Amino acid sequence: MNIIVAGGDGFCGWPTALYLSKQGHDVSIIDNLVRRKYDDELKSNSITPIASLEERVQKWKELTGKEIRTYEGDLNHYDFLKEVLKREKPDAFVHFAEQRSAPYSMIDREHAVYTQVNNVVGTLNVLYGIREVVPDCHLIKLGTMGEYGTPNIPIEEGYLEVEHKGRKDVLPYPKQPGSFYHLSKVHDSHNIMFTCKIWGIRATDLNQGIVYGLDTDETQMDLVLANRLDYDGVFGTALNRFIIQSTIGHDLTVYGEGGQTRGFLNIKDTVRCIEIAAENPADKGEFRVFNQFTEEFSVLDLANMVQKVAKEEGFNIGVAHLENPRVELEKHFYEAANTKLRDLGLEPHLLTDEVIREILQTVVAHKDRVIQDNVLPNVTWK
Amino acid sequence: MNIIVAGGDGFCGWPTALYLSKQGHDVSIIDNLVRRKYDDELKSNSITPIASLEERVQKWKELTGKEIRTYEGDLNHYDFLKEVLKREKPDAFVHFAEQRSAPYSMIDREHAVYTQVNNVVGTLNVLYGIREVVPDCHLIKLGTMGEYGTPNIPIEEGYLEVEHKGRKDVLPYPKQPGSFYHLSKVHDSHNIMFTCKIWGIRATDLNQGIVYGLDTDETQMDLVLANRLDYDGVFGTALNRFIIQSTIGHDLTVYGEGGQTRGFLNIKDTVRCIEIAAENPADKGEFRVFNQFTEEFSVLDLANMVQKVAKEEGFNIGVAHLENPRVELEKHFYEAANTKLRDLGLEPHLLTDEVIREILQTVVAHKDRVIQDNVLPNVTWK
Numbered sequence: 001m002n003i004i005v006a007g008g009d010g011f012c013g014w015p016t017a018l019y020l021s022k023q024g025h026d027v028s029i030i031d032n033l034v035r036r037k038y039d040d041e042l043k044s045n046s047i048t049p050i051a052s053l054e055e056r057v058q059k060w061k062e063l064t065g066k067e068i069r070t071y072e073g074d075l076n077h078y079d080f081l082k083e084v085l086k087r088e089k090p091d092a093f094v095h096f097a098e099q100r101s102a103p104y105s106m107i108d109r110e111h112a113v114y115t116q117v118n119n120v121v122g123t124l125n126v127l128y129g130i131r132e133v134v135p136d137c138h139l140i141k142l143g144t145m146g147e148y149g150t151p152n153i154p155i156e157e158g159y160l161e162v163e164h165k166g167r168k169d170v171l172p173y174p175k176q177p178g179s180f181y182h183l184s185k186v187h188d189s190h191n192i193m194f195t196c197k198i199w200g201i202r203a204t205d206l207n208q209g210i211v212y213g214l215d216t217d218e219t220q221m222d223l224v225l226a227n228r229l230d231y232d233g234v235f236g237t238a239l240n241r242f243i244i245q246s247t248i249g250h251d252l253t254v255y256g257e258g259g260q261t262r263g264f265l266n267i268k269d270t271v272r273c274i275e276i277a278a279e280n281p282a283d284k285g286e287f288r289v290f291n292q293f294t295e296e297f298s299v300l301d302l303a304n305m306v307q308k309v310a311k312e313e314g315f316n317i318g319v320a321h322l323e324n325p326r327v328e329l330e331k332h333f334y335e336a337a338n339t340k341l342r343d344l345g346l347e348p349h350l351l352t353d354e355v356i357r358e359i360l361q362t363v364v365a366h367k368d369r370v371i372q373d374n375v376l377p378n379v380t381w382k
Numbered sequence: 383m384n385i386i387v388a389g390g391d392g393f394c395g396w397p398t399a400l401y402l403s404k405q406g407h408d409v410s411i412i413d414n415l416v417r418r419k420y421d422d423e424l425k426s427n428s429i430t431p432i433a434s435l436e437e438r439v440q441k442w443k444e445l446t447g448k449e450i451r452t453y454e455g456d457l458n459h460y461d462f463l464k465e466v467l468k469r470e471k472p473d474a475f476v477h478f479a480e481q482r483s484a485p486y487s488m489i490d491r492e493h494a495v496y497t498q499v500n501n502v503v504g505t506l507n508v509l510y511g512i513r514e515v516v517p518d519c520h521l522i523k524l525g526t527m528g529e530y531g532t533p534n535i536p537i538e539e540g541y542l543e544v545e546h547k548g549r550k551d552v553l554p555y556p557k558q559p560g561s562f563y564h565l566s567k568v569h570d571s572h573n574i575m576f577t578c579k580i581w582g583i584r585a586t587d588l589n590q591g592i593v594y595g596l597d598t599d600e601t602q603m604d605l606v607l608a609n610r611l612d613y614d615g616v617f618g619t620a621l622n623r624f625i626i627q628s629t630i631g632h633d634l635t636v637y638g639e640g641g642q643t644r645g646f647l648n649i650k651d652t653v654r655c656i657e658i659a660a661e662n663p664a665d666k667g668e669f670r671v672f673n674q675f676t677e678e679f680s681v682l683d684l685a686n687m688v689q690k691v692a693k694e695e696g697f698n699i700g701v702a703h704l705e706n707p708r709v710e711l712e713k714h715f716y717e718a719a720n721t722k723l724r725d726l727g728l729e730p731h732l733l734t735d736e737v738i739r740e741i742l743q744t745v746v747a748h749k750d751r752v753i754q755d756n757v758l759p760n761v762t763w764k
Binding site: 153171190 | 460491494495498499502503506507510533534535536542543544545546547549550551553554555556557558559560561562565568569572573575576579580581709715763764
């Protein structure tokens with residue numbers, strides 16, 4: 001299968017490109033390398049040193065004989081995107097290429113506008129490109145569980161059966177996103193659903209939970225293939241951030257009470273979920289939504305788990321309840337469906353002490369790279 | 383009350399500015415005059431000759447002694463917007479300033495991207511501007527009934543009480559918009575709701591039905607105050623378009639079966655609804671949604687009503703069922719709530735034969751201005 005991985009230089013995209021390549025798919029990457037530029041802007045870094053995209057794919061070819069073609073460019077440039085689609089004629093287009101940090105989108109007006117325009121226009125261009133060049137191509141779009149917010153009813157996979165005043169319908173699940181970034185994904189979902197209806201686009205929207213972990217079997221093959229790992233207040237996400245904090249003796253930064261419950265998954269499951277979606281394409285005109293996470297934890301649960309393992313490894317750290325920079329409920333009902341990917345064959349990697357220990361041990365080797373000033377949150381929602 | 387009417391040179395905005403000024407409010411207009419430029423682009427026109435914005439407000443001052451200040455500029459230019467907010471310190475910001483045609487947004491990729499970026503960024507800027515300069519200002523934002531689509535359950539005003547798996551919540555009403563334009567309004571609604579929550583913005587989202595009519599008491603005072611009136615396949619909306627078609631002996635262009643049912647209101651009610659919203663501001667942090675229409679009709683109902691009155695006036699025209707350029711249900715359930723504005727004092731102008739006759743007679747005087755090539759739809763959804 002010819003598969004384009006847009007955003008294939010990023011934290012999820014890179015391991016996905018390798019994994020799909022290893023499975024025998026003909027993979028190419030589109031990336032504008034902007035994730036590396038955000039690091040420059042924020043004076044931040046990946047705790048793991050990462051090679052250039054060019055070095056990465058060269059090493060992959062050396063090790064496996066498999067070629068991953070790369071196209072450096074921006075989905076916002078339609079002519080560029082169209083050229084790539086014409087050359088590759090992809091069967092599946094995996095779309096990770098969005099600004100994906102909630103705090104980044106909340107920095108100020110410019111970052112909010114940038115995030116929404118970048119993400120919404122990029123996706124509109126992909127939709128027009130598929131329509132114009134490869135109408136049968138399956139769009140596999142990364143959404144987020146954060147699109148749903150925290151309703152007081154169970155979260156379903158994309159749709160909600162409603163009975164109201166004696167009548168029934170199945171409607172798009174109501175969305176209550178919690179940042180300009182999450183909002184951009186909601187805008188995308190609505191746009192994609194519409195084009196499935198009018199143009200017969202086939203699309204799978206993967207509402208992904210918070211991804212933790214670092215390595216996949218492929219990224220572990222060589223240091224040049226190493227994946228990026230973020231720990232800073234802007235791009236670092238809960239579990240990874242906690243593990244890294246523990247290795248530098250920093251208290252684990254829980255925002256508020258820590259009762260915020262979310263869906264999580266291991267990066268090893270991310271890459272497998274993409275494969276499952278690709279191998280089981282949506283029908284023509286179908287807007288299919290999968291909730292892509294394997295377990296639910298509260299932020300405080302995670303902190304406690306990390307604290308315990310860290311202690312066993314000789315790192316004695318506390319849990320610091322910071323003033324919550326976000327506007328969100330810190331105690332709430334949360335119950336989300338996630339059976340569709342399981343039904344198609346996903347076998348989850350669950351979060352055990354051993355998994356935490358393994359990430360922690362990998363991190364220790366690089367802990368001198370941590371820039372302490374970046375650990376605390378410095379973007380507020382208010 | 384100091385009120386800014388953004389989009390105050392347009393079909394709804396201009397009569398609203400005059401009406402609010404007449405009621406004694408201190409009104410200013412922001413407009414980038416782009417609606418006039420769309421006419422140039424589409425080689426189209428208003429059937430009524432319209433004066434420049436400058437001439438309009440000058441005449442208004444001559445006739446009433448009331449000043450309406452004008453700011454020519456674009457909401458997408460944040461510095462400009464901020465300056466106006468600083469100067470005016472508005473109590474209410476009425477936001478009509480969006481690209482408002484569904485067919486225009488469907489012309490091609492460029493028009494889709496333009497519509498979404500223009501509308502979404504303009505509204506984001508207004509939200510940031512209010513937050514930064516006038517945090518108590520009440521945002522009165524024009525949405526559209528088209529945000530809801532045509533669900534198989536009754537449409538409520540913005541929110542839906544849901545019972546699901548034994549639990550209850552009140553959630554944002556699920557949206558199924560039918561064009562890139564309608565989608566842009568859905569994106570706006572989500573963005574506004576979020577800023578109400580995090581910044582305490584007070585906002586009223588007016589999901590307006592299809593507006594018909596031409597004159598208000600104010601626009602009728604002088605020819606220089608005349609309102610624009612669109613009949614073309616891109617900007618003309620159902621009832622007005624039918625009336626104008628009838629005066630030039632053109633069959634009434636019903637798309638498909640004509641069973642598409644929508645909410646409608648008279649332009650005289652539009653201006654009153656804005657006044658009602660302004661006089662009853664939303665609370666701090668409240669995202670309030672009103673459905674702003676007075677009656678429901680199917681497109682075929684309207685065609686039949688116009689055909690009858692036109693015949694009485696000596697215009698014998700037929701009803702032509704064109705192939706539907708849109709992707710939409712042509713027969714469907716439709717029942718939408720609209721009590722909130724009524725409860726606050728709206729007394730609807732209902733659609734009678736006399737109302738149709740009056741618009742028709744006004745139009746007759748200008749029928750030589752109709753560009754026949756523009757009457758038929760030339761933008762398709764497929």
